Amino acid sequence: MITRQSSLADVAIALGDALRRHGIRAVLTGGACASLHTAGDYQSRDVDFVLVGPTTQARLDAAMASVRFLRRGDSYVHPRTAFYVEFPRGPLAIGSDHAIRPVERRRRGARALILSATDSCRDRLAAFYHWNDRSSLAVAVAIARKRRVDLRAIRRWSLAEGSPGGFEAFLAELRRPPRPVRRHRHAAPGEPEPLTARAQRSRL
Amino acid sequence: MEVTITSSPFGSRTRTRALLALRLLGESYPRELARLLGAPLSSVQKALASLERDGLVAARPVGRTRAFRLEPRYFAHEALGKYLDRLAEPEEDLRGRVAALRRRPRRTAKSL
Numbered sequence: 078m079i080t081r082q083s084s085l086a087d088v089a090i091a092l093g094d095a096l097r098r099h100g101i102r103a104v105l106t107g108g109a110c111a112s113l114h115t116a117g118d119y120q121s122r123d124v125d126f127v128l129v130g131p132t133t134q135a136r137l138d139a140a141m142a143s144v145r146f147l148r149r150g151d152s153y154v155h156p157r158t159a160f161y162v163e164f165p166r167g168p169l170a171i172g173s174d175h176a177i178r179p180v181e182r183r184r185r186g187a188r189a190l191i192l193s194a195t196d197s198c199r200d201r202l203a204a205f206y207h208w209n210d211r212s213s214l215a216v217a218v219a220i221a222r223k224r225r226v227d228l229r230a231i232r233r234w235s236l237a238e239g240s241p242g243g244f245e246a247f248l249a250e251l252r253r254p255p256r257p258v259r260r261h262r263h264a265a266p267g268e269p270e271p272l273t274a275r276a277q278r279s280r281l
Numbered sequence: 282m283e284v285t286i287t288s289s290p291f292g293s294r295t296r297t298r299a300l301l302a303l304r305l306l307g308e309s310y311p312r313e314l315a316r317l318l319g320a321p322l323s324s325v326q327k328a329l330a331s332l333e334r335d336g337l338v339a340a341r342p343v344g345r346t347r348a349f350r351l352e353p354r355y356f357a358h359e360a361l362g363k364y365l366d367r368l369a370e371p372e373e374d375l376r377g378r379v380a381a382l383r384r385r386p387r388r389t390a391k392s393l
Contacts, residue, residue, distance in 0.1 A: 151334070166336055170356035207353035208341070 079144055081157045085112050088160045089124050090182060091144055093189020099140035102130035104169055104179040105191040108216075109160075111201055113182065114194045115219045123152075124162045127169045129179075137164070171199045172206075172238045194224035199234055202247060206240040218250045290368070291337075295320050295328040300351070301372060303338060304365040305379045308350040310343070317378050337361070 079088055089109045096103045105113070108121025128137075138148055146153040146162055153162040169177045179190040192200060198220040204213035220226065228248075235244035291297040298318050303309060311329060315322040329349055332338040339352040355361060369376060 166334060168356060172354055173356055173359065175356050203354045208339075 079155055079158055083158055083160075084117065085109055085120060085124070085160060086117065086184060088155075088158060089113065089191075090184040090187045090189045092124060092126065092141075092146070092162060093182075093191070094187035095144045096126065096137075096140050097188060097190075099136060099143065101128065101132045101137060101140055103128050103164070103190065104177075105182075105189055106165070106169070106197075106200060110192045110197045111216050111220060113191060114197050114224050115216070116223055118219050118223070119216050122160055124160055125165050126162065127165055127167050129167065129169050171196055172203050172234065174199075174234055174237070194220055195226045195230060198224075198226045199231055202231070202235070202240075202243065203238070205247070206235070206238055206243040214247060214250060217247060221247075221251055222255060292331070293328060295324050296332060297368075298372075298375060299325060299328045299332065300337065301365055301369045301375060302379065303349060303351050304362060305369060305376065306382075306384075308348050310346045310348050312346070313382075314349075317375065317382075 079091055083091075089105055089112075093103065093105055103126040105124070106127050107123065107125035108119070109124040112119050112121050141148065141153045141162065144155075145157075146155045151163060155161075168175050169179075171177060177196055178193065179196075180193045182189055182191045191197075198217045201213040201217035201220065204210040205217065221228070231247075232244055235241060235247075289297040291300055295318065298320075299314055302314055302317050309317075311325050312322060314320075314329070315325045318325065329338060329340070333340060333349075336352055336355055338349050339354075340347040340349045342348075351358065351361065351365075
């Protein structure tokens with residue numbers, strides 16, 4: 078049950094599970110997905126799911142209502158949490174790449190589809206490449222430091238997006254010593270262990 | 282009664298022409314687009330909002346307004362740009378209005 082104390086990860090996975098149980102295939106993307114891959118180091122208030130299969134508005138509303146999220150305009154809101162949900166229109170794509178393979182994330186008995194760490198990193202990099210959003214670059218770096226990402230695949234995609242310089246900037250940031258994180262948190266049981274920057278570089 | 286002589290492949294005529302204008306300009310804001318298109322501001326705002334929901338355009342805050350441009354992260358961004366270029370070719374009136382806009386810098390305090 079979602080409460081005022083529920084974390085973003087709790088809410089996101091619970092929502093994905095509710096959608097799944099109602100036969101709706103949806104993938105967690107955006108900042109909420111990045112938050113999961115950074116173990117909460119990055120926070121987001123909105124929870125974005127991209128629908129990857131057909132459904133109806135009524136069915137979607139029913140699925141969301143099962144976890145007490147009600148539609149308000151283009152968003153869904155819950156009476157006991159500040160997190161709100163949006164369904165950006167598809168297709169599920171990162172830049173020009175629409176061959177996205179989501180992964181399943183489990184948490185406290187709930188299951189949800191989310192972008193892989195590599196794809197979430199690319200998603201943030203897309204904002205940096207195309208909008209020069211430095212905060213998105215920082216999040217991409219945080220994901221790469223916390224999770225195993227395929228840097229070769231990211232480089233290939235970066236070249237396809239016309240941003241070789243952007244990828245070099247990403248690598249440069251990745252090589253910098255990370256800033257001290259105020260809140261220390263051990264990986265939860267079942268979560269992938271974070272990788273050091275050295276381990277990332279050795280795989281490039 | 283005005284007769285539409287060009288198609289509107291993106292829904293309403295305002296939606297289509299807003300996309301064309303953004304392609305020609307690179308970036309613009311609702312009031313400028315309304316002047317260019319000769320359309321009510323509210324119509325342009327609605328068109329931009331729906332285009333944003335469809336992921337075709339994106340906006341960022343600039344001062345007290347929002348600057349819109351084609352969403353570079355749209356999965357078919359390159360193809361869309363080429364298509365809009367082609368669609369804009371016969372839009373002589375719109376292209377003429379865009380060409381008349383001054384976009385180059387002007388020194389502060391320089392008289393008109």
